[in-house]
Amino acid sequence: MIVDVIQAAKKDIAEAYHFYERQQKGLGPHFRECILEDLYELETTAGIHRTIRGYYHANSKRFKSILYYRIDGDTATVVAILDGRINLQKRDRILRQR
Numbered sequence: 001m002i003v004d005v006i007q008a009a010k011k012d013i014a015e016a017y018h019f020y021e022r023q024q025k026g027l028g029p030h031f032r033e034c035i036l037e038d039l040y041e042l043e044t045t046a047g048i049h050r051t052i053r054g055y056y057h058a059n060s061k062r063f064k065s066i067l068y069y070r071i072d073g074d075t076a077t078v079v080a081i082l083d084g085r086i087n088l089q090k091r092d093r094i095l096r097q098r
Contacts, residue, residue: 016063046076
């Protein structure tokens with residue numbers, strides 16, 4: 001399966017990177033590396049996850065992030081990568097906008 005990450009989801013990664021880097025020097029690059037591994041794994045696991053609000057969601061292996069994606073043919077399009085502790089109303093608003 002092809003994994004496509006929309007620009008808004010790339011922005012989510014950048015914002016989380018800076019958040020984690022502020023928490024501890026070096027944690028930002030580690031976060032990004034782990035998310036890239038999660039995205040790579042999605043190439044083989046896309047479609048097996050539960051859905052929320054019409055999007056599949058896959059939990060990151062090492063961080064509290066959730067990858068939200070949809071499938072169209074042989075492409076999994078990642079529309080958001082959000083902190084799993086986010087307020088549910090905020091999550092739903094973000095997903096509706098994407």
